[in-house]
Amino acid sequence: MSLNYILKRLAVMIPVFLMVVTLVFFMIRFAPGGPFDSEKAVSPEIMRNLLAKYHMDAPLWKQYLRYLNDLAHFDLGPSFKYANRTVNELIGESFPVSIELGMLSLAWALVIGILAGALAALRPNTLWDYIPMSFSILGICLPTFVIGPGLALAFGLWYDWLPVAGWSSWQHKVLPSLTLGLAYSAFISRLTRGGLIEILNQDFIRTARAKGLSETTVMVKHAFRGGLLPVVSYLGPALAGIITGALVTETIFNIPGLGRFFIQSAVNRDYTVVMGTSLLYFGLIFVSNFFVDILYAWLDPRVRYD
Amino acid sequence: MAPLLKIIDYRAYFRTRRGVVRAVDHLSYEIHAGETLGIVGESGSGKSVSQLSYLGLLPKPPLEIVGGEVFFQGQDILKFNQNQLRQIRGSEIAMIFQDPMSSLNPYLKIGTQLIEPIQVHLGKTKKQAWSQGIGALERVGISDAEEAMNSYPHEFSGGMRQRVMIAMALTTKPKLLIADEPTTALDVTVQAQILDLLKDIQKETNMAIILITHDLGVVANISDRIVVMYAGKIFEQGTAESIFYQPAHPYTKALLKSTPRIDQAESRLSVIQGNPPDLSRLGSGCPFYDRCDYRISDCEIAFPNARKPEPNHQSFCHVEVK
Amino acid sequence: MTKILIDESSNETLEKGVSLWKDAYRRLLNNKMAMAGASLLLLELLVAMLTPWIAPYPFELQNLENALAEPSMLHFFGTDNLGRDVFTRVLYGGRISMMVGLLASLVSVGVGVLYGAAAGFFGGRTDNLMMRVVDIMYAIPFLFLVIILMVFFGRNFILLFIALGLTQWLTMARIVRGQVMTLKQKEFIQAARVMGVAPVKILMRHLIPNSLGPVIVYLTLTIPTVILEEAFLSFLGLGVQPPMASWGTLIAEGVEVMEIAWWNLIAPAIFLSLTLFSLNFLGDGLRDALDPKGAKD
Numbered sequence: 062m063s064l065n066y067i068l069k070r071l072a073v074m075i076p077v078f079l080m081v082v083t084l085v086f087f088m089i090r091f092a093p094g095g096p097f098d099s100e101k102a103v104s105p106e107i108m109r110n111l112l113a114k115y116h117m118d119a120p121l122w123k124q125y126l127r128y129l130n131d132l133a134h135f136d137l138g139p140s141f142k143y144a145n146r147t148v149n150e151l152i153g154e155s156f157p158v159s160i161e162l163g164m165l166s167l168a169w170a171l172v173i174g175i176l177a178g179a180l181a182a183l184r185p186n187t188l189w190d191y192i193p194m195s196f197s198i199l200g201i202c203l204p205t206f207v208i209g210p211g212l213a214l215a216f217g218l219w220y221d222w223l224p225v226a227g228w229s230s231w232q233h234k235v236l237p238s239l240t241l242g243l244a245y246s247a248f249i250s251r252l253t254r255g256g257l258i259e260i261l262n263q264d265f266i267r268t269a270r271a272k273g274l275s276e277t278t279v280m281v282k283h284a285f286r287g288g289l290l291p292v293v294s295y296l297g298p299a300l301a302g303i304i305t306g307a308l309v310t311e312t313i314f315n316i317p318g319l320g321r322f323f324i325q326s327a328v329n330r331d332y333t334v335v336m337g338t339s340l341l342y343f344g345l346i347f348v349s350n351f352f353v354d355i356l357y358a359w360l361d362p363r364v365r366y367d
Numbered sequence: 368m369a370p371l372l373k374i375i376d377y378r379a380y381f382r383t384r385r386g387v388v389r390a391v392d393h394l395s396y397e398i399h400a401g402e403t404l405g406i407v408g409e410s411g412s413g414k415s416v417s418q419l420s421y422l423g424l425l426p427k428p429p430l431e432i433v434g435g436e437v438f439f440q441g442q443d444i445l446k447f448n449q450n451q452l453r454q455i456r457g458s459e460i461a462m463i464f465q466d467p468m469s470s471l472n473p474y475l476k477i478g479t480q481l482i483e484p485i486q487v488h489l490g491k492t493k494k495q496a497w498s499q500g501i502g503a504l505e506r507v508g509i510s511d512a513e514e515a516m517n518s519y520p521h522e523f524s525g526g527m528r529q530r531v532m533i534a535m536a537l538t539t540k541p542k543l544l545i546a547d548e549p550t551t552a553l554d555v556t557v558q559a560q561i562l563d564l565l566k567d568i569q570k571e572t573n574m575a576i577i578l579i580t581h582d583l584g585v586v587a588n589i590s591d592r593i594v595v596m597y598a599g600k601i602f603e604q605g606t607a608e609s610i611f612y613q614p615a616h617p618y619t620k621a622l623l624k625s626t627p628r629i630d631q632a633e634s635r636l637s638v639i640q641g642n643p644p645d646l647s648r649l650g651s652g653c654p655f656y657d658r659c660d661y662r663i664s665d666c667e668i669a670f671p672n673a674r675k676p677e678p679n680h681q682s683f684c685h686v687e688v689k
Numbered sequence: 690m691t692k693i694l695i696d697e698s699s700n701e702t703l704e705k706g707v708s709l710w711k712d713a714y715r716r717l718l719n720n721k722m723a724m725a726g727a728s729l730l731l732l733e734l735l736v737a738m739l740t741p742w743i744a745p746y747p748f749e750l751q752n753l754e755n756a757l758a759e760p761s762m763l764h765f766f767g768t769d770n771l772g773r774d775v776f777t778r779v780l781y782g783g784r785i786s787m788m789v790g791l792l793a794s795l796v797s798v799g800v801g802v803l804y805g806a807a808a809g810f811f812g813g814r815t816d817n818l819m820m821r822v823v824d825i826m827y828a829i830p831f832l833f834l835v836i837i838l839m840v841f842f843g844r845n846f847i848l849l850f851i852a853l854g855l856t857q858w859l860t861m862a863r864i865v866r867g868q869v870m871t872l873k874q875k876e877f878i879q880a881a882r883v884m885g886v887a888p889v890k891i892l893m894r895h896l897i898p899n900s901l902g903p904v905i906v907y908l909t910l911t912i913p914t915v916i917l918e919e920a921f922l923s924f925l926g927l928g929v930q931p932p933m934a935s936w937g938t939l940i941a942e943g944v945e946v947m948e949i950a951w952w953n954l955i956a957p958a959i960f961l962s963l964t965l966f967s968l969n970f971l972g973d974g975l976r977d978a979l980d981p982k983g984a985k986d
Contacts, residue, residue, distance in 0.1 A: 077825045088841060202965045204917050206924045206937070207958045210944050214951055264469040270424055271464075272484045272535070273457030286474040301830045309924060313944055324925050327840045335840050339833050346830055362519040363473060 137337035148337035159318035169242025178253025200247025209240040209313040226315040257288035370397035377435035386647035392599040405590030413599040423452040458488035461536035465548035467528035471520040478516030503534040526557035598654035605680030615682035716978040723974020726967035746774040757950040766956040785935040790916035796854025801861025809869025831856035868900035909972035
């Protein structure tokens with residue numbers, strides 16, 4: 062795959078990120094109700110930190126460059142609410158937990174989604190098709206904050222099989238990741254089913270069979286590659302959705318992750334934490350979108366010459 | 368010499384909601400090694416289904432094989448299970464299809480797809496198969512075969528892709544090649560090249576070819592014998608010469624008449640009036656009844672037995688047509 | 690919410706004129722799920738409008754002695770931790786949720802239609818630029834921006850639905866642009882141009898009204914998305930603020946007392962889910978009715 066393709070993707074991504082970053086900068090500096098609004102009552106310690114960090118006396122463009130420079134070094138500044146603690150520290154404490162939750166959720170989503178979708182595609186218009194697809198409507202329509210408590214009630218309280226709060230043992234990790242994963246497994250199962258059915262109707266599947274290949278080979282080697290492409294495309298939005306959904310899931314299940322911390326900071330108006338976390342999330346989303354694009358091009362050679 | 372493939376009274380129907388579609392109805396013919404049999408017919412005549420069905424390439428409901436025998440190398444393959452059919456598909460009997468763009472997997476390299484029959488049927492390793500594949504591509508006239516192996520289908524033209532399909536079909540040295548409209552999607556000049564290639568390979572390997580097409584020109588070019596099908600039935604079969612120069616069936620005559628010819632100045636093209644019948648509503652008589660210029664009352668009631676205007680030439684018609 | 694992939698080139702359906710609507714209407718009527726959804730929604734709208742008169746209790750009435758009571762004839766869904774009737778709260782919550790949903794959707798339609806129509810109409814480089822901006826903005830997770838806005842500017846009700854509306858206008862813009870570009874080629878538009886009708890008038894009087902089909906479909910799918918987003922925010926405490934309470938807020942409250950009074954959670958959850966289902970089925974039904982050749986799942 063050409064370097065050209067990769068560079069083109071980067072060329073789009075970087076300006077957008079820059080735009081967002083700049084927007085953030087101006088919001089912090091000038092928004093009414095923002096941290097530097099003179100009305101705000103802020104403890105002197107914090108104010109001192111802020112002034113020191115942001116060099117408020119310097120001309121605007123210098124401040125901007127300094128800000129960019131900090132970002133390039135992954136320095137997100139001091140917390141607005143907790144004196145003497147930096148945003149990086151605070152995020153660092155909870156981020157790993159969220160990463161774990163995210164990965165587990167994605168795993169559930171892919172496993173359940175692809176299995177259900179593949180089964181439905183292989184036996185269309187039978188119960189194997191109707192039942193999973195009806196369930197998927199639930200996953201698509203019901204929000205995480207309904208599914209989560211629902212699952213918690215059913216399996217945590219009424220049946221007492223799994224714990225509903227905390228993140229210490231593997232049992233703790235089941236319900237939250239399942240909650241978050243289910244919604245996306247619904248989309249993935251539909252996409253898989255649609256993609257596979259379309260591929261299975263293509264002539265080259267007939268060719269593969271005419272060559273005497275086993276059904277398994279026909280499915281896995283020939284059908285899946287093209288059939289799963291819609292799922293790959295979806296990975297970008299899915300990841301963004303999982304990040305957003307984690308905010309709620311961590312709140313419901315009392316998980317000490319970045320999402321819950323982010324919400325708390327939003328409620329507490331810790332501006333720098335909010336901005337820093339958002340930038341981190343944006344960065345994650347952009348990077349993962351980039352990799353998804355590359356993955357798609359790797360799987361579908363026709364796209365590489367775009 | 369015993370025939371390579373002998374089809375006796377083969378019947379294959381589709382059971383659909385609208386009724387039973389008699390897609391292949393009492394088909395009988397045979398083909399020998401080194402021979403080319405052309406199956407000619409309109410869309411819906413059953414020519415493709417007649418081949419796809421006995422190879423297990425059509426889903427069993429709605430397809431149902433109602434009767435008859437298909438002897439390949441002496442064995443009735445209608446009695447084979449899926450596994451046995453899979454073993455002869457791609458190794459003893461190979462198929463190439465009409466549209467090479469959609470018949471090749473766009474997501475895999477040419478090489479990867481090409482060597483699959485070699486790996487599966489001849490048990491070679493990937494490396495061995497790969498070099499054999501390069502040889503196969505060269506045999507079909509693709510220069511830069513090594514580079515081609517590493518390319519993708521969408522990088523090639525239609526003619527090249529069809530050559531790739533042919534190469535892919537030939538790697539296992541099949542006894543029978545079934546070509547389903549192999550040139551229909553190609554330009555005329557490329558058509559000729561492909562047909563020449565097939566003839567060439569046949570001379571070398573003594574392979575039998577069943578060529579399915581609706582194009583009389585293609586059939587004339589390459590066939591030794593011809594079978595004319597209509598609405599699932601055989602209307603006429605014979606050597607290419609007898610079919611073209613002494614057609615005995617009204618349908619065959621009409622077909623030949625309606626072919627536009629460069630060497631004759633005609634102000635109007637002659638057409639066969641009417642439309643092909645609905646295959647789920649066929650009676651017991653001849654399906655061509657409504658459109659035939661030579662029909663008699665018997666034709667509506669019963670499907671005719673074979674007449675033999677010459678040895679090796681059969682025509683299924685009540686009327687003797689001169 | 691259904692992620693829809695609307696085929697922007699399927700605008701040919703518009704050519705059929707009046708009969709399209711009749712045809713679509715008939716098809717819609719035949720779709721049982723969509724009709725069920727539509728009836729439920731109508732009922733909900735009616736109830737929402739009449740709530741101040743039909744709610745059994747005043748919204749804020751507390752009765753601390755009767756807190757967290759189980760459902761009974763007096764209180765269909767029991768009471769919450771302050772003794773307030775859950776049923777009443779759910780009714781009022783519905784008003785808020787639906788109102789925000791409608792308002793925000795209108796914002797998104799307004800912005801999207803104008804933007805998309807302008808891009809489609811002007812075409813060429815302007816269109817190119819405008820659409821690239823859209824493409825780029827697609828990559829940004831809007832919910833975060835909304836949260837950030839709420840943090841900075843305070844949790845203002847008006848700000849809330851404007852911000853939510855702005856999360857959804859992108860696809861609307863794309864759809865409208867597609868429609869407009871197709872319509873531009875049609876004779877009656879060219880006739881209007883030749884006659885010297887001002888571009889803005891052409892836009893407002895011809896292009897936009899004729900693009901309504903897909904706009905309506907997408908509207909019925911935007912509304913549940915927005916309701917969901919508002920519920921999401923309110924659940925986290927960043928949406929509507931007390932004393933107002935939407936279904937999202939109620940669900941959050943329900944989660945807190947989940948272990949001892951699960952009915953507090955079930956009531957708003959069921960209502961929210963039913964509303965979302967109905968909207969989604971109706972939207973799917975509308976989409977199928979207006980574009981029957983669209984790929985069926």
